[in-house]
Amino acid sequence: MEELTPREAAGKALADLGDLRKDVVVVVADTGETTRARFFAERHPDRFFNVGIAEQAMAAISAGLAYAGFMPYALTFAEFMLRAWEIIRNSVARLNLPVRFIGTHAGFSDPYDGPSHQALEDIALFRVLPNFTVIAPADSCETYRAVMATAEVRGPVYVRVGRDFHIPATCDLYKVFEVGKGYVAADGSDVAIMTTGQMLGYAIDAAHILREKGISAAVLHFPTIKPLDLTLLSRYARAVKAIVTVEEHMVHGGFGSAVAEALANIGPKPLAMMGVKTFGRTAKSPEELYRYFGLTPENIAARAEELISLAR
Template sequence: MLDLEGLTPREALGRALADLGDLRKDVVVLVADTGETTRARFFAERHPERFFNVGIAEQSLVGIAAGLALAGFMPYALTFAAFMTRAWEQARNSVDRLALPVRLVGTHAGFADAYDGPSHQALEDIAIFRVLPNFTVLVPADSCEVYRAVTASATVKGPVYIRVGRDFHIPTTCDMYDKFEVGRAYVAVEGKDVAIFTTGVTLPFAIEAAQLLRDRGISAAVVHFPTVKPLDYAAVEKYAAATGAVLTVEEHMVHGGFGSAVAEHLSQTRPTKMAIMGLKSYGRTAKSPQELYQYYGLTPENIAARAEELVRLR
C-alpha cells in the first residue's frame, strides 16, 4: 500500500495520476515543461504514450487539453498555479463554456514557491476559477488529501481545478476520514463557541489554534473544506447556527476566495458574525513557506486570537 504520509504533495499528485492511468485508459497528462517539478514524470514513466509536454506555453496547454477532451479523453493539465492563470481565457472559452472534462492542476500554489518570490506565488487562483460557472474547485490540505482528491476528480462531470502545494507537508487528513467526497466538508474538531473554517494547507494551523483556545476556555470547532466549489452549504449553515461566529482561514487573497464563498452564502441565508483571514496583497521572497505564514500572520496564535475576538463580539 502506498505510504501517503511519506510523500510530499506533488509526489502524491504524481502517484495519483500514475495510478489513475492504470485504472482508466482515457486519462492523459499534459505539462508545460513541468514534468519533473510537478512530478508528472511518475505518470510519464508508466504511461509514456499518454503523456505530452507542450513546452512553456500555458495557453496551448489548456487549448490542447480541451481538444483531447472533445476527442473522448480525460486530460489532466499541470503547471505552476501562478502560470495557469495565463490560460484563464482558454479555461473560460474552450473548457468551461463547453463544460469539458478537463482537469487543470495548479501546483506550487500559495506560498509553496517561497524563494522564487511573488511572481511564482499564486494567491488569486481560487477566485478566478471559482467564478467560472462549470468548474469544480478542489483545495486539498496535504499529501493524503491530494491523492484522494485527484482520484475523486475523475468522477466529476465537467471541468475541475485542483490546487496543490509543493513540499511543505504536515499530514493531517490521513486519519481524518477514509473516502474523499467532492463537495463535502470534514470536521476535524468539534466545538460550540466559534467555528474555524479552513481550506488547503491552513488546516493544521487551525487545529492547533483550537487547542490554544481550549486552554483559554473557548470551544472552537474546526471544519475543513477541501472542496471550495461546490461548497458544503449544509456544513456552513450547521456550524454558523451552532456557534454564532465563523472565522475562515486560507492561503489566498481575502477577496474572492474561500472566505468570500462562505460569506456570500451566509449573507443570504444566515447572517453571522464573521471574519476572513488571508492575504490582502502579493507575497514576497522568503526562505520557506513557514517564514511567510509567520510574516503574514497565518499562524495558530493569530488564528486563535482572531477567533477569540469574534467570540467576545458575539
C-alpha cells in the first residue's frame, strides 16, 4: 500500500468495497480520473455516476441514493466539496444519511494550482455539522484502511485525502483502523505532540529532535477528528507538562480547536496550536509550503521546547 499515493489508496479502497458490498455506489463531479474513483468505475461501471462539474448536484443525488437504501461515496477535490456545503448540511446532515464524502487534494497536497485549490477550512466546516464523522488519514496505508472502515459507520462521513505526496508513517503503527480511535506513535512524559492527517510523519521527526535535547515527547495521532478519542487525549493531557497540536489546516475551528474544546472539560494545560492562519499559495511542492508556513519538524520541535520552558 505504501507504493500508492493517497488518492490512489482511496480509489483502491472504493473498488474493493464495491466487490464486498453491492449497495456501494460512487458519485463524482467530473473528477473520476483526478480522484482515482475510476478504479471503482473500471470494476463496477453500473454503480458509477458522473454528474459533471456540479458539486451541489453530486451532494443532492448522493442524498437521494442514500435515502433509497444505497451507500453512496461522493468524491471531488476537498476545496470544491465546499461548494456543496449547504446541500450537505440540509439534505445529508439533518437527515443523518449514510453518505461518505471523500475530499481529495486537501491541504497543501495541490501546491501547483495555488490557494484556490488548497482546502484549509474543510475540517472546520464538516466538524461543525451534527451527525458527521470526520477523518483525516496520515498516508496511503491509513487512507485505504479508513475508507474501508467507513462502510461500518452510521450516518454521514467526511474523509480528507491528499493528492500524491505523503510521509509514510502508519503502515506499521497498527493493523486495523478503528473509527474514533487515536494512536500512540511515540510515548513521552514532557510534552504531547497531537496531530492529525499528513503531519504525523513530521510530528514523529520533531519528537526525535526533542529527544536529542533530552525532552521526552509523546506523539499522539488522531485520524478521527470527530468523534475525538477523549480517553487517549485525557490520559496524556494529565500526564504531560504541555501540548502542541499540529495540522495542515486553519488553526481556527480545526483539529487544534477540537483539542482545546476537550481540554476545557478536562482541565487547563499549556497549549500551542500550529497550523495556518491565512490562505495557501502557489509553490513547487508541498514541502515548500510546509517550510513557508512554519510546519517543519524543526518548527514543531522549537515550539514544543518553547512551551515546555513556559510551563515550568
